[in-house]
Amino acid sequence: MYFVYSISSLTRNYIYVGLTDNVERRFIQHNTGRNKTTKPYLPFKLIYTEEFPDRDAARKREKYLKSGIGKEFLRSKL
Template identity: 35%
Template sequence: MFYSYILKSLKDGKYYYGSTENLDLRLAKHNKGDVRSTKGRRPLVLHYFEMFETRSDAFTREHFYKSIEG
């Protein structure tokens, strides 16, 4: 399974949008500081996620979140 997800920063209240194959590992990497774009916004909590059969579908949904329509 593949996931598209939204994280919320408990530091500044802003959201981060992404996609991954392993949601638990990805969240851990965000909170460890291994992801440059969220390193200064830790801690982060999982706000929302969706599961998809393909990486392409998850990536498409991530881009929808980032769009004006999303």
């Protein structure tokens, strides 16, 4: 199983969308500064997760959520 997830910075206007096979582990990595891209925006809250049977399906959804309309959808979840 693969998951598409989205996290939002608690201190800045920043939403990150990612893909993983373990959301809990990945969320901890983001919040402990082990991800170079998200480190400047610490701390985070998890705002959205979606489960997929395979990586290809998850990747397609991840790309959508990174688009303008996808980001609008995620902002509505805040």
